[in-house]
Amino acid sequence: MITVVDYYVVASILFAIGALGFLLRKNVLVMFMSVELMLNSANLVLVASAKSFDLARGSAFALVSVAVAAAEVGVGLAIIIALFRLKATVDAEEITNLRG
Amino acid sequence: MQENLLELIILIPFASVAVQYFLHRVLPARLAGLIACGAVLVPFLLTVVVGRGIGSAAPQVPAVTATIASWLTGGGLEVAFGLRLDPLSCAWTLVVTGIGFLIHVYSLGYMHHDPGFKRFFIYMNLFIGSMLALVLGDSLPLLFLGWEGVGLCSYLLIGFWFEDMDNARAGQKAFVVNRIGDLGFLLAMLMIFQTFGTLDIATVTSSLSAGHAQGLYPLGDGRITLIALLLFVGACGKSAQLPLFVWLPDAMAGPTPVSALIHAATMVTAGIYMVARFSVFFALAPVASAVVAIVGALTAFVSATIALRQRDIKKVLAYSTCSQLGYMFLGLGVGAYGAAVFHVVTHAFFKALLFLGAGSVIHALSHEQNAMKMGGLKPHLPRTHWTFFVGCFALAGIFPFAGFFSKDKILGEALLGHGWLFPLVGVLGLITALMTAFYTFRLYRLVFTGPERLDDHARAHLHESPATMTLPLVILALLSIVGGALSLPAFAHFDLLGDYLRPIFASALAVAGEHAHHAVNVEVALMLVSLAVVIGGAWWAWNRFAEGPGDQLPLPQSGLPFLLENKWFVDEIYAIFVIGPMRGTALLAGFFDRYVIDGIVNGLARLCDLCGAFVRLLQNGAVHTYALLFLAGAVYLVCSLL
Numbered sequence: 001m002i003t004v005v006d007y008y009v010v011a012s013i014l015f016a017i018g019a020l021g022f023l024l025r026k027n028v029l030v031m032f033m034s035v036e037l038m039l040n041s042a043n044l045v046l047v048a049s050a051k052s053f054d055l056a057r058g059s060a061f062a063l064v065s066v067a068v069a070a071a072e073v074g075v076g077l078a079i080i081i082a083l084f085r086l087k088a089t090v091d092a093e094e095i096t097n098l099r100g
Numbered sequence: 101m102q103e104n105l106l107e108l109i110i111l112i113p114f115a116s117v118a119v120q121y122f123l124h125r126v127l128p129a130r131l132a133g134l135i136a137c138g139a140v141l142v143p144f145l146l147t148v149v150v151g152r153g154i155g156s157a158a159p160q161v162p163a164v165t166a167t168i169a170s171w172l173t174g175g176g177l178e179v180a181f182g183l184r185l186d187p188l189s190c191a192w193t194l195v196v197t198g199i200g201f202l203i204h205v206y207s208l209g210y211m212h213h214d215p216g217f218k219r220f221f222i223y224m225n226l227f228i229g230s231m232l233a234l235v236l237g238d239s240l241p242l243l244f245l246g247w248e249g250v251g252l253c254s255y256l257l258i259g260f261w262f263e264d265m266d267n268a269r270a271g272q273k274a275f276v277v278n279r280i281g282d283l284g285f286l287l288a289m290l291m292i293f294q295t296f297g298t299l300d301i302a303t304v305t306s307s308l309s310a311g312h313a314q315g316l317y318p319l320g321d322g323r324i325t326l327i328a329l330l331l332f333v334g335a336c337g338k339s340a341q342l343p344l345f346v347w348l349p350d351a352m353a354g355p356t357p358v359s360a361l362i363h364a365a366t367m368v369t370a371g372i373y374m375v376a377r378f379s380v381f382f383a384l385a386p387v388a389s390a391v392v393a394i395v396g397a398l399t400a401f402v403s404a405t406i407a408l409r410q411r412d413i414k415k416v417l418a419y420s421t422c423s424q425l426g427y428m429f430l431g432l433g434v435g436a437y438g439a440a441v442f443h444v445v446t447h448a449f450f451k452a453l454l455f456l457g458a459g460s461v462i463h464a465l466s467h468e469q470n471a472m473k474m475g476g477l478k479p480h481l482p483r484t485h486w487t488f489f490v491g492c493f494a495l496a497g498i499f500p501f502a503g504f505f506s507k508d509k510i511l512g513e514a515l516l517g518h519g520w521l522f523p524l525v526g527v528l529g530l531i532t533a534l535m536t537a538f539y540t541f542r543l544y545r546l547v548f549t550g551p552e553r554l555d556d557h558a559r560a561h562l563h564e565s566p567a568t569m570t571l572p573l574v575i576l577a578l579l580s581i582v583g584g585a586l587s588l589p590a591f592a593h594f595d596l597l598g599d600y601l602r603p604i605f606a607s608a609l610a611v612a613g614e615h616a617h618h619a620v621n622v623e624v625a626l627m628l629v630s631l632a633v634v635i636g637g638a639w640w641a642w643n644r645f646a647e648g649p650g651d652q653l654p655l656p657q658s659g660l661p662f663l664l665e666n667k668w669f670v671d672e673i674y675a676i677f678v679i680g681p682m683r684g685t686a687l688l689a690g691f692f693d694r695y696v697i698d699g700i701v702n703g704l705a706r707l708c709d710l711c712g713a714f715v716r717l718l719q720n721g722a723v724h725t726y727a728l729l730f731l732a733g734a735v736y737l738v739c740s741l742l
Contacts, residue, residue: 019731022727023724023727023728023731031723092722092723092724093722093724095721095723096720096721096722097721098719098721099719099720099721099722
């Protein structure tokens with residue numbers, strides 16, 4: 001029997017993968033995908049909880065989150081392209097223009 | 101009607117300043133000079149008109165008052181631009197505007213070739229306006245405003261030829277020394293407000309005498325004594341008395357008409373005016389009065405000794421002015437208020453005359469001031485010569501010239517007074533009279549008689565001065581001859597000025613006790629003694645300097661003449677004991693400011709910089725570092741919440 005806790009476990013694993021991916025990978029695009037992974041793990045928690053507690057509000061949150069994420073991806077990708085044009089690289093360790 | 105005229109007296113000089121200042125580009129110099137002269141003559145005539153109308157409303161002091169505008173209002177304080185013409189201020193106003201007018205006319209000739217001609221007359225009119233504010237102001241703040249105003253004009257006019265650094269420095273010296281006195285005046289003003297709750301002069305003096313009658317302020321009251329002493333500190337600064345007299349001789353750096361008007365006839369008598377105005381305070385404070393008398397007598401004595409050996413014609417007259425001002429304070433100190441004011445008036449006549457005469461000589465000799473390089477000018481400058489001669493008689497105090505009567509009144513009151521102090525200062529005054537006669541006729545002999553000692557530069561343009569300069573001399577000479585008639589000795593029963601001023605000093609004399617009238621023969625005997633002393637001194641100098649300076653020509657190297665020639669080294673003593681420590685303190689304070697105060701401020705900035713450098717290491721621009729820190733923070737938060 002699959003309970004809501006299982007969903008939480010999966011979501012946690014997804015979040016951990018995303019976090020580790022963001023911290024360990026150098027490619028900006030991959031890092032960006034990792035961010036999306038973490039975001040969607042949160043969405044999974046929202047949806048699973050909504051189903052489990054029978055509250056539509058959670059699903060609505062998830063829907064808004066997905067919509068915002070779509071917009072965010074658009075902006076994020078645009079920034080990455082602009083960055084690539086500027087620096088001719090997608091290696092995050094080489095992009096340190098904001099060093100104090 | 102009278103009120104409006106009174107307002108006009110003070111507004112006209114200021115209006116004239118404004119006109120001359122704003123139109124200085126378009127006004128021809130001659131017209132500007134005439135406007136300036138008119139702006140002094142008209143107030144003089146107005147004062148005559150208004151002054152005649154002062155009713156004698158005994159027991160109150162007769163006065164005309166007017167309020168131009170309100171000034172300071174707030175709390176318990178209410179001060180307006182209020183004017184008050186009573187006998188005392190009327191006497192002063194007449195002297196200031198009367199002598200002032202003559203000197204303005206004289207300046208038309210004297211300053212004729214000066215490129216700063218228009219500037220000169222603006223300053224002069226500003227001075228007249230400020231001086232009128234000083235004597236006509238009915239409240240202490242207005243008096244103080246005038247007091248500072250004349251100080252400013254004095255500074256501007258001493259340093260009139262400011263291209264020469266020495267002149268600028270002399271102006272600065274006058275200003276700074278005056279400032280020391282002003283502090284005393286300011287403190288006295290604050291104490292008066294604290295004690296009486298008002299700054300209106302008439303109210304203050306009347307409530308003091310009323311309070312004394314009720315036993316509120318007994319004779320010798322500590323507070324009143326302190327106020328009187330502080331007032332006198334202010335007077336010392338303005339009127340060049342002993343510790344603070346050093347600025348006046350240096351003030352001769354200004355144009356000679358300025359020396360005559362400001363540094364002899366009018367401004368320097370402001371201290372006398374103030375003490376006379378607050379005579380009740382001094383009458384109630386015997387200690388303060390004694391201080392006034394002693395300081396006055398010592399100043400008279402010391403300055404006269406210095407004048408004995410000065411070479412500069414204006415320096416002799418400057419020290420003589422200090423000395424005569426000392427006489428006036430001596431008079432105030434022994435309670436001879438009327439006599440002191442009388443001496444102010446006669447001194448204004450003959451000292452203005454002597455200064456203008458000296459100016460005429462200097463003008464004729466192309467700015468030569470050293471009396472050792474003059475001599476034999478009598479045939480070249482006939483009018484200057486005889487007017488100067490009259491001035492010498494008046495200054496020496498020889499009967500029947502003006503100085504005799506006023507000086508004798510002061511000496512008489514001092515010598516015949518009771519206690520040990522009065523005769524002491526009286527004898528000092530008598531010795532000073534001897535020296536006065538000596539240095540006066542020494543100067544006359546050196547300048548006008550004996551062999552000519554001119555150098556070529558001075559001889560080049562030797563000429564008698566124009567009529568604009570000699571006419572004021574003649575008028576002042578006449579005044580110096582007949583001026584004594586204003587106030588004849590008591591036994592003559594003709595005391596115009598004394599009767600006029602009586603209501604002013606009535607309350608002070610009521611407190612101190614009217615001076616006893618002395619027997620006629622005592623007074624006459626005293627006069628004969630002082631006359632004998634004076635004539636002796638004059639005769640001595642007359643013979644000693646018949647053939648020029650003689651043995652005084654070479655600079656003395658030792659002994660008393662050396663000390664006198666160098667003015668007792670007062671300036672040098674000040675340089676060592678006052679200016680030196682002051683400079684040292686300033687240096688120390690500068691060091692403290694630069695290295696301690698600035699050190700703290702800069703150190704703080706450097707500390708912030710250092711902290712920044714350390715924290716900056718975290719901001720390495722790598723997203724991974726930020727993300728790791730962010731995660732660590734988030735984990736920490738979650739853990740602490742759980």
